[in-house]
Amino acid sequence: MPEQDKASKNPAKWLLGTLAKSLERIGAEGLYYLEQVGRMGIFLFACLLNVVRPPYKLFPIVRQIHFIGYRSIFVILFTGTFTGMVLALQGYYTLRKFGSEGLLGSAVALSLLRELGPVIAALMVVGRAGSAICAEIGIMRNSEQIDALDCMAIDPYKYLMVPKFVAGIVSMPMLTFIFNVAGILGGYLIGVSLLGVPGGSYFQEMYRSVDWADVEMGLVKSLVFGLLIIWICAAKGFFLHLERSGGFGAEGVSRATTSAVVLSSVAILVWDYLISAILL
Amino acid sequence: MVDAPQKNIAIELIDVERSFGRQQVLKKVNLAVEEGTTTVIVGASGQGKSVILKHMLGLLKPDRGQVLVYGQDLAKLRKSQLKEVRKDYGVLFQNVALFDSMNVFDNVALPLRERTDASEAEIRANVEEKLALMDLEGVNEKYPAQLSGGMKKRVGLARALVMNPRIVFFDEPTTGLDVSKSNEIYRLFHKTQARLKYTAVIVSHDVPKIFKLADHVALISDGVIEGCMSPEEFQLSDNPTIRTFVRETMGPIYCSEEEERFIHEEA
Numbered sequence: 001m002p003e004q005d006k007a008s009k010n011p012a013k014w015l016l017g018t019l020a021k022s023l024e025r026i027g028a029e030g031l032y033y034l035e036q037v038g039r040m041g042i043f044l045f046a047c048l049l050n051v052v053r054p055p056y057k058l059f060p061i062v063r064q065i066h067f068i069g070y071r072s073i074f075v076i077l078f079t080g081t082f083t084g085m086v087l088a089l090q091g092y093y094t095l096r097k098f099g100s101e102g103l104l105g106s107a108v109a110l111s112l113l114r115e116l117g118p119v120i121a122a123l124m125v126v127g128r129a130g131s132a133i134c135a136e137i138g139i140m141r142n143s144e145q146i147d148a149l150d151c152m153a154i155d156p157y158k159y160l161m162v163p164k165f166v167a168g169i170v171s172m173p174m175l176t177f178i179f180n181v182a183g184i185l186g187g188y189l190i191g192v193s194l195l196g197v198p199g200g201s202y203f204q205e206m207y208r209s210v211d212w213a214d215v216e217m218g219l220v221k222s223l224v225f226g227l228l229i230i231w232i233c234a235a236k237g238f239f240l241h242l243e244r245s246g247g248f249g250a251e252g253v254s255r256a257t258t259s260a261v262v263l264s265s266v267a268i269l270v271w272d273y274l275i276s277a278i279l280l
Numbered sequence: 281m282v283d284a285p286q287k288n289i290a291i292e293l294i295d296v297e298r299s300f301g302r303q304q305v306l307k308k309v310n311l312a313v314e315e316g317t318t319t320v321i322v323g324a325s326g327q328g329k330s331v332i333l334k335h336m337l338g339l340l341k342p343d344r345g346q347v348l349v350y351g352q353d354l355a356k357l358r359k360s361q362l363k364e365v366r367k368d369y370g371v372l373f374q375n376v377a378l379f380d381s382m383n384v385f386d387n388v389a390l391p392l393r394e395r396t397d398a399s400e401a402e403i404r405a406n407v408e409e410k411l412a413l414m415d416l417e418g419v420n421e422k423y424p425a426q427l428s429g430g431m432k433k434r435v436g437l438a439r440a441l442v443m444n445p446r447i448v449f450f451d452e453p454t455t456g457l458d459v460s461k462s463n464e465i466y467r468l469f470h471k472t473q474a475r476l477k478y479t480a481v482i483v484s485h486d487v488p489k490i491f492k493l494a495d496h497v498a499l500i501s502d503g504v505i506e507g508c509m510s511p512e513e514f515q516l517s518d519n520p521t522i523r524t525f526v527r528e529t530m531g532p533i534y535c536s537e538e539e540e541r542f543i544h545e546e547a
């Protein structure tokens with residue numbers, strides 16, 4: 001082919017061609033992600049709109065709270081206790097260097113309330129409920145059940161998404177609260193019973209140092225995380241058929257679930273930083 | 281048939297084209313479904329019958345051309361308007377698409393629960409009635425995964441009919457049913473259509489039996505509709521594609537290649 005020959009003989013042209021090709025690929029990639037972000041944004045908007053728009057149905061929400069919230073309590077208690085215990089252990093050795101073991105209670109409480117409680121509880125919920133939500137909705141998408149809903153004139157946003165969003169936003173602060181309480185008691189167990197910090201000062205220092213701003217920060221974080229988890233995981237399942245890989249079959253669902261879990265975990269840590277930076 | 285002065289068109293496809301990647305499935309589909317009649321779409325497997333149905337449902341959008349339902353272009357409707365249109369629909373998917381984490385009763389009851397204010401007792405009565413029509417007593421508590429293929433189809437039919445739809449779309453309603461059950465279903469369609477006067481679009485491979493039910497038969501072949509006519513006209517048509525189809529599907533039962541050759545020669 002003469003044309004190809006000419007191209008290979010002209011290095012400038014060849015360079016331009018490769019450059020254009022890679023630019024094109026970057027552009028296509030960028031467009032793909034832009035489209036995805038746009039879709040996710042519209043999805044969130046539609047979901048929240050449906051949350052506030054009547055009719056309201058209580059029972060599906062209660063069911064979802066049972067699944068997302070109630071069924072997570074055990075694992076939250078467990079992880080909360082151990083987090084508090086290790087905080088007390090580590091905090092004790094650090095504080096002892098400055099001779100202020102008495103502050104252990106406030107150190108544990110502040111770390112939990114402002115930071116670790118919301119983050120770890122959210123990560124647990126991602127693993128427990130987020131992955132399940134993504135898989136459930138992804139399978140419904142794959143087996144045309146969402147199309148069936150559409151054709152029955154049942155809005156999938158209202159029917160599927162609203163209960164999950166409300167339940168996520170309601171459950172997350174409660175789970176965080178449980179996590180914090182478990183953590184503080186776990187810290188007490190280690191700090192007071194094992195390491196010999198005076199029990200009275202553990203709680204006294206806590207009362208003195210914790211103020212409303214700390215509680216508020218934890219609350220804001222847990223609300224945002226609850227929303228993020230449901231948003232990302234539900235959207236990943238809902239738009240399974242638009243995935244670049246096609247989202248086919250069992251493997252498509254498993255891939256979407258994995259990426260939903262990774263993406264929500266990353267989003268939680270990023271937003272944790274942002275909220276801390278804004279509220280501090 | 282009496283020539284009605286004004287035939288109301290319920291659904292109309294105008295020059296619909298649709299490709300998946302490089303494969304053009306619908307080339308130029310024109311099809312009109314009159315209100316109150318039954319249109320049967322036939323054609324070989326993989327020719328695009330289900331794709332046509334999905335266009336009528338608004339699940340797929342045409343690359344070019346229009347899909348009109350009562351004069352409204354589905355592609356131009358807003359989501360809420362599309363929902364209004366679909367309130368008149370009753371749909372049976374080819375794969376049935378039952379909600380697999382709900383039992384049979386809840387599957388059929390779902391549209392009633394979500395779209396009406398009916399009390400639980402009314403819902404129960406209605407659902408039981410539809411399930412009984414489909415000869416499905418005593419499976420209320422079973423889950424779709426615990427049903428046979430034909431039972432799933434019948435549950436799907438019950439679910440499609442439970443809201444007394446104005447237009448029904450059935451994608452292979454009797455595939456996988458035994459002869460007496462499918463006859464039963466056909467009788468039921470006939471009866472309910474006489475009573476409810478719904479418009480029906482049925483995709484079926486059950487030729488010629490389905491013709492008894494049809495007011496119009498449309499054959500899709502190679503991405504175009506080859507005539508949409510009454511079953512009698514269809515069987516006597518001199519369109520070569522239709523003739524081949526009719527001969528192949530309605531001819532004698534072939535047992536072996538030799539026999540087939542023999543019959544062809546005789547013909």
Ligand SMILES: Nc1ncnc2c1ncn2[C@@H]1O[C@H](COP(=O)(O)OP(=O)(O)OP(=O)(O)O)[C@@H](O)[C@H]1O
Pocket residue numbers: 300305323324325326327328329330331332374
């Ligand atoms: N979502 C899709 N993506 C790609 N190709 C598709 C899609 N849906 C359908 N097709 C293709 O369109 C063609 C027609 O498919 P369709 O399901 O309409 O066939 P059909 O006439 O209903 O066949 P059957 O009688 O076997 O159900 C097939 O070749 C199929 O591969």
Ligand SMILES: [Mg+2]
Pocket residue numbers: 329330331374451
């Ligand atoms: Mg089909």
